Amino acid sequence: MTDTDRLHGIHHVTAVAADPAENVAFYTDVLGLRMVKQTVNFDDVTTYHLYYGDETGTPGTAMTFFPFGQTRQGRVGKGMTSATAFRAPEGSLSYWQGRLSESDADVTEPVERFGETVLPFRDPDGQPLELVFGEDPHDDGAVEPWGDGPVPTEHALRGFAGVTLLPTDPESTADVLATMGYEATGTAGDRTRYEVPDRAGVVDVLDRPDAPAARPGAGTVHHVAFRTPDSESELAWREKLLDAGQRVTEQKDRQYFQSIYYREPGGVLFEIATNGPGFTADESVEDLGSGLKLPPWLEGDRERIEANLAPLSVRETEQVTDGGVDDDGGTDADDETAGGR
Template identity: 45%
Template structure:
């Protein structure tokens, strides 16, 4: 079997304020809350999933709700999340929209790695970059979004990680995960150089950008930090093959984990960043209608008998 990851599946970050997080990502960024559930390894914490109108793989931005301090930035970390929009006019719209929120760090529209881009931070300091993907590939607008369909976020774009030394990370990316290195560019913040690796058909939805930054301190995760990034594999059969491939390469992993909405596998690349390989299905409509995704607390079957205790321990989101 020729194994190839097909793109970014989802990205999971950390918030210390779930109600404010919900307001920002649905009301300001215009994303759809497609699953309101709990962290399956810590059921005292919400796990919130935001995505496009159809909850498509590759559009999921998710959050663990943990009462932690802010992130201490540095290397050995996932440092920036790309979000794709279509057209230069979209970036102009977002620059004005985000600037009008107040209190946000918002940059100027600039050309980064050959793409028109707009950097900004969410209220807890998570770093994002909106990029013009030229409208390539499918897009599924959310009809109830406060953002016009023409300007809505289309999905995840390039994810940037920081490492002090690229050599072992590059070896795992190319020799084990079948990424291919396609180009490089100077880091926008002036700290180091960024190497671009692609999977699948390539393009903005299938790139990992590796910033080599040996002079930075080691990051400490907290609110505003990214916990892990997941890459897409089509089905469980290919996930089994990835499990074997990682074992043969001598990489320690979690083994396959049933997340109910997808099945996945976790491991750390040599730079210390947590990676996941996740199946495209069965998807978020497996336990509730597509039309009402995210409107009530969803629990996988193995947690359903604990629903009363779990609900009692969760704070209201609104």
């Protein structure tokens, strides 16, 4: 099987937030993810681009945000990713129910889905998130939870389980997923599951014709990125997608990976990102996320960029042993990707 027979699961998910300090506090202090990179939106340098993941930001673990500050509240709806799911260890449900309930999260009752227990909740911006309990059947051992984080290792999140899409045209979205190597593996009500046999390899597609239209803003996903090994395979994917009728951007240098973007017919913005060079390209593992990093083409403008960014406090936290929270504690692809990654 070649690297253009299928993509290899989710690489990262990028969403929109409001207050950057609140975003940092929730994703590090509550969810126990490590901030692995502080940088800026390369096409709008007045805004941070914050990356959270496992110890090193392994592809398939990184939840990333554009925290725009005073920005409008978004609405999840048709043409958008409607939920992002993280994988949590079997037996951790009560721990996470307690931890999230004591935080700013809006937690609902767990549900059973395709034989797994799922705990839905929302972050302080209203971002729909889920925890899926149990081992990923395609776990490759690559994910390493943040060793110095506030969540004990036995309960720490293990990267993504998958995403749920709410497209305007589910059949066309399914066709694109098939081109990407995803296969339908089950249906439950208005939800169809598509999978590749890789870690973080699940994409659920909802068919809800009466759902409202999506409105981008705080609390919504901007795009979902899928992983491919290297630049060569990514360029081959670009040609394959162009041949399939997708409008695909040129390859873009995102410093920590190379990227191409396309908006599938159901309205959801997709990215394909390379596995490397990774977040240690400009920081050691020990120093990841500790300061603002800029790509070489922006470094000369550092003083002006820093002056326009709100200060961030990346807290040093200690592990806790119970369920509580530590007290310290448009349609054109090119146009739509102008906001930067």
